[in-house]
Amino acid sequence: MKDKTILITAAGQGMGRASAIACANLGAKVIATDINTDALATLSAQHPAITTDYLDVRDGQAIIDIAARVGPLDGLFNCAGMVHNGTILEVSDEDWALSIDVNITSMMRMCRAFLPGMIERAKTTGSVPILNMASMASSIKGFPSRAVYGTTKAAVIGLTKSIAADFVAQGIRCNALCPGTVDTPSLRGRINSAPDPVQAEKNFIARQPMGRLATVDDLTPMITYLLSDASSYVTGQAFLVDGGVTI
Numbered sequence: 001m002k003d004k005t006i007l008i009t010a011a012g013q014g015m016g017r018a019s020a021i022a023c024a025n026l027g028a029k030v031i032a033t034d035i036n037t038d039a040l041a042t043l044s045a046q047h048p049a050i051t052t053d054y055l056d057v058r059d060g061q062a063i064i065d066i067a068a069r070v071g072p073l074d075g076l077f078n079c080a081g082m083v084h085n086g087t088i089l090e091v092s093d094e095d096w097a098l099s100i101d102v103n104i105t106s107m108m109r110m111c112r113a114f115l116p117g118m119i120e121r122a123k124t125t126g127s128v129p130i131l132n133m134a135s136m137a138s139s140i141k142g143f144p145s146r147a148v149y150g151t152t153k154a155a156v157i158g159l160t161k162s163i164a165a166d167f168v169a170q171g172i173r174c175n176a177l178c179p180g181t182v183d184t185p186s187l188r189g190r191i192n193s194a195p196d197p198v199q200a201e202k203n204f205i206a207r208q209p210m211g212r213l214a215t216v217d218d219l220t221p222m223i224t225y226l227l228s229d230a231s232s233y234v235t236g237q238a239f240l241v242d243g244g245v246t247i
Helices: 013-023 037-046 060-072 091-124 145-168 185-193 197-206 216-227
Strands: 005-008 027-033 050-052 075-078 128-132 172-179 238-243
Touching: 005 091, 013 027, 013 037, 013 050, 013 075, 013 216, 027 037, 037 050, 050 145, 060 075, 060 091, 075 091, 091 145, 091 172, 128 145, 128 216, 145 172, 185 197, 216 238
Parallel strands: 005 027, 005 075, 027 050, 075 128, 128 172, 172 238
Antiparallel strands: none
C-alpha cells in the first residue's frame, strides 16, 4: 500500500476514520472525506499522510468535482452510510428515499466518477481495488427492524458484483465488507436514543456469539487487505467479519 492514493468516504469517525489511519500507517496517501469538518480537522492533525476534503456523498456534482480534482486513485473505500430502524410498516417514503440515496446511490455515483481514472491507473499497476461497505444484515441473515437498511445493504452487494464482473478484465477489483455489530459513535448514538440504553446495549451484545461488540480494530485488517496488493486476485466477494453471527 506504500505511496498508493486511497480515498475514503465518511472518514471523520468510526470505521472510516480507523481505516484512514490504518492505510496511512501502511504508507498510503489517504484522502479522507466527510461532511464533518471538525472531525476531519482532528484526523489530518493526527497523521501527516492524511489529507482531508469536505464531501457530501449525496451531492452528485461535488463527487464529479472531487474526482476531477484528485485524479486517478489506487483505491476507493465507500464507507458512508446510515442505519434506519423499523419494519416496512414503519418506513415513510422520505426515510426510504434518504436511505437509498445515502447507502447505495452515493456509492454508484462515487464509482461512476472515479472508475475511468482507476481503469487508466490499472493499466500500469495491474489492478485497482474498490471496497464497498455492506453489512451482515441481508448479506446472509435478516434482522428485525432493519427493513430499509437491509434492503440497501443487499443492493450494495449487487452493485459490488456488477462492477467486479463488468471491469475485471480492465484491472478493477470490487469487493464488499459485511461487518457485525461494531462499537462506533453511530452505534452509540442508536443505543443512547433507545428507551432503555442499558438494555439496548445488552441486546446488541447478545446477538454476537463471541459475547462482545466488534471494535474498529477488528475490521481494519480486512479493510487494508482488500485495499492493498495483497488481495490482487480477489474480486466480486462479500466478506463477513461478524464474530460468528452468521455461522
